Amino acid sequence: MSMEKLVEVRNLKAYYKTRSGEVKAVDGVSFYIRPKEIFGIAGESGCGKSTLALAMLRLLKPPGYIAGGQVIFQGKDLLKLKAEELRSLRWKYISYIPQSSMNALNPVKRIRDQIADVIKTHEGEIPDEEIDKRIEELFTSTGLSPAVAKMYPHELSGGMRQRVIIAMSAILNPRLIVADEPTTALDVVVQRGILQLLLDIRNKIGSSIMLITHDMAVQAEVVDRLAVMYAGKIVEIGDVDHVFKEPLHPYTSALIGAIPSIREKRRLKGLKGLPPDLRRPPPGCRFHPRCPHAKEICKKVEPPLVEVGRGRVVACHLYVEEEVRA
Amino acid sequence: MHPYVRYLLGRLATYAGVVFFAILINFIIPRMIPGDPIKMILGKLLLQGTKVGGEELVEAYKRMFGLEGDIWTQFVCYLRELLRGNLGYSIANFPATVMELIHMALPWTIGLLSVTVVLAWIIGSILGALAGWKGAESKVWGYVAPFALVFSIIPYYMFAVILVFLLAYLIPIFPMSGAYSIGMIPSLSWSFIVDVIRHSILPALSILITSLGWWFLSMRSLIIMIKGEDYILMAEAKGLKEKTILWSYAFRNAMLPQTTGLTLALGNIVGGALLTEIVFAYPGMGWLLYNAITSLDYPVIQGVVLIIILAVCTATFIIDMIYPFIDPRIRYGAE
Known part of the structure; x- marks a missing residue:
């Protein structure tokens, strides 16, 4: 896989203003996504995964706001683009699959018209027959019946709606698809189909996919590289096989230890305690109050994200010291 | 079936x-x-x-x-x-029948109110949608909302009195009362039509402005609510133009409750804007009802009430019939 970067996020900060202070939901996050790769973001609920997606797409609504950073896409900083430039770039280059597909479709518009809106906005007036033909092709290739196009959202099941949205996300052959928990509300069988669909889309149109899910089993199965987030920060990034085989950050190990297995009977290793209050994150490493390996330095100094070889980065004092020693 | x-x-x-x-x-x-x-x-x-x-x-x-x-x-x-259309005789205006009196009054009321109600609804909805959409970002719309609130709170008849005082008494631009000048014979001539319109402006204005405020506020709050819906965020992510998102996504959804409101309001217009018609001595249903009550004209009261009930029922029936077409989620009873 090439080392080229399709999109690079640098030191992105997205906060929410509240009466009792700022919630630092995304606090200095940096990573990049390569072309055609599926990049996973894992982490428990409330760690800032969805905020990260919304901030990257500049869709964050008040009281949320972007406090700093850059999102470099095709040489331009998305956060600095003019509204109109950003609008014309949306969906055509970067599409988005929202967390709750249940309400993501306009309830009073037929599916066909909601997709036609996108085509017409980005490609100008196109004859209706051509649009219908494209939608039909798209639906056939994504395992949807072309009849779905004529339906209203409420006539579809949750899984079908999710399929429609995923199909819609691919209609303009975007370079990047940001999928925020696309399978969370679905049962395992439907989940499989949806994941397969995402893989098919990647293989067919060559988009990169940023897959946000707390489900480590899903991550293990589909992503190429994985970033683990904890309390608004990325704690570890690496090729998914390496991360699962040899997790470096204690939090990553804990997440992997919490995946149930049907082959071996073992006690699931839970993680004691709760994620910190993001208005007042603990000093030093944010994970230290729950970390089994916490040392004195962890309580005071925030560990930087350092490269530890083979494209892996980790933010943990256990490894910083090793680097120093080596 | x-x-x-x-x-x-x-x-x-x-x-x-x-x-x-x-x-x-x-x-x-x-x-x-x-x-x-x-x-x-x-x-x-x-x-x-x-x-x-x-x-x-x-x-x-x-x-x-x-x-x-x-x-x-x-x-x-x-x-x-x-x-047979027979509602008996009026006591106060014997030998006129109740039907004849209603027949004379109804066109004035429907003419005055259907235009004002529909106009207020259209203008109020559009302004409300813009105000709700621009919301806090726009200074102008921020100032409009309190005004709308004031106008929607002022009772329409009070506003009518104010209008009469200002525009018929202090600055006599418009006639004080009636539906047309005394001495004019109702006909389809230009002079008569102009006269009717001149007479209708103040009563129309009093209803228009006060009900406009209400439609404005209701649409504004609907749009503000819908702005937070997932499908609006999605529309934005799709890179749709702002006006498409506002009119084709937000406004289209807000129209559902707003249409219910309009239909019910239209059902009510048959009863006339009672107090407006009294203030302006406008010979519509409200004026008829008012006179019937003061002269204890039971058959007329009864007749007017019946017509009002029928109108409200019919309006409700009509909305039931058209609702499935504007909201695809409405199911036709059992599946």
């Missing part, structure tokens, strides 16, 4: 039932009023010095409404006369 037809039949049955009950109540209530309305008519006629025709009137009433039979015979006769 097509589901819509089945749905329609169900609604039609409900409609018929409601109308029947309305008629029943309208039939019973006057019969619970102590005293004899026909004797009252006679007394009134005597006072006016009319001596001829009194006996015949009693006979006519007894025949027409079966007043000598039991209550069921009377009800059947009442229904029969109702179907």
